[in-house]
Amino acid sequence: MNNGPIGIFDSGVGGLTVWKEVHNLLPQESYIYLADSKNAPYGDKSTPEIISLSKKNVDFLISKGCKLIVVACNTATTNAIKLLRQTYEIPFIGIEPAIKPAALKTSTGSVGVLATKGTLASSLFQKTSKDYGKEIHILEKEGKGLVPLIEAGLIDRKETEELLNSYIQPMLKANIDSLVLGCTHYPLLIPLLRKILPENVEIIDCGRAVAKQTKAVLKNKNLLSKNSKEHFLEFYTNSDKEALEYFLKNYGIQNSVFTSVF
Numbered sequence: 001m002n003n004g005p006i007g008i009f010d011s012g013v014g015g016l017t018v019w020k021e022v023h024n025l026l027p028q029e030s031y032i033y034l035a036d037s038k039n040a041p042y043g044d045k046s047t048p049e050i051i052s053l054s055k056k057n058v059d060f061l062i063s064k065g066c067k068l069i070v071v072a073c074n075t076a077t078t079n080a081i082k083l084l085r086q087t088y089e090i091p092f093i094g095i096e097p098a099i100k101p102a103a104l105k106t107s108t109g110s111v112g113v114l115a116t117k118g119t120l121a122s123s124l125f126q127k128t129s130k131d132y133g134k135e136i137h138i139l140e141k142e143g144k145g146l147v148p149l150i151e152a153g154l155i156d157r158k159e160t161e162e163l164l165n166s167y168i169q170p171m172l173k174a175n176i177d178s179l180v181l182g183c184t185h186y187p188l189l190i191p192l193l194r195k196i197l198p199e200n201v202e203i204i205d206c207g208r209a210v211a212k213q214t215k216a217v218l219k220n221k222n223l224l225s226k227n228s229k230e231h232f233l234e235f236y237t238n239s240d241k242e243a244l245e246y247f248l249k250n251y252g253i254q255n256s257v258f259t260s261v262f
Contacts, residue, residue, distance in 0.1 A: 003227045005030035007066030009057040012040040012151045014185030015072030021207035030231040037239035041147035042075040043116025054080040060262045078122035097182035098206045103132040110137045112171035115182025141167045150185045181205040236260045
């Protein structure tokens with residue numbers, strides 16, 4: 001299994017922000033990325049729906065020979081990863097909002113969290129907030145409508161900036177000095193966020209931490225690739241290829257996107 005690919009899935013293109021960090025740290029590995037864009041966003045779905053979609057994605061990636069799966073979706077992680085680990089023998093790496101580092105770093109005592117409804121309502125998120133938010137003020141905001149705009153490739157539109165700004169301004173009034181991005185789609189909005197946020201507000205996402213954890217698990221289980229010369233990249237979507245191809249071109253990748261029914 002050492003030379004098998006790392007599987008990564010998300011409800012769409014957002015998980016590419018995680019794939020990029022993992023690939024940067026482990027360039028010798030092969031990757032299969034799965035974008036369930038047809039069912040995006042996951043954030044407004046019920047827990048049973050999220051679990052069902054996650055299992056379907058995992059089955060697809062296992063059928064492709066993946067040796068480890070990164071659940072590159074905050075909502076899927078917080079609602080389904082426990083059951084996935086109980087159901088499958090393959091190792092899983094999950095995603096969750098980086099509240100801990102934000103709480104430890106804050107000097108104003110106020111931290112903002114922008115996430116989906118499904119993530120904010122999950123028991124895992126609530127526990128993390130309770131554990132690390134006792135001495136600070138955590139401002140939670142659902143980024144409703146942002147994922148569809150990102151999936152449609154409308155990041156540079158005025159309506160996207162205005163919607164994002166409407167979510168951020170109440171946080172700035174509360175004097176946040178960190179903004180935690182609780183959805184893997186949201187790092188794609190960082191150029192817009194830089195325009196909206198003052199310089200003292202740090203943007204925190206979990207991509208680099210996920211990459212480090214992926215490497216650690218592969219090393220611990222003796223699954224690091226031993227054949228770096230033959231590594232490959234494949235990206236699958238069950239919707240139009242254009243959105244996935246658009247973002248991959250920014251990473252210098254072309255002709256690697258496939259449409260698949262899953």
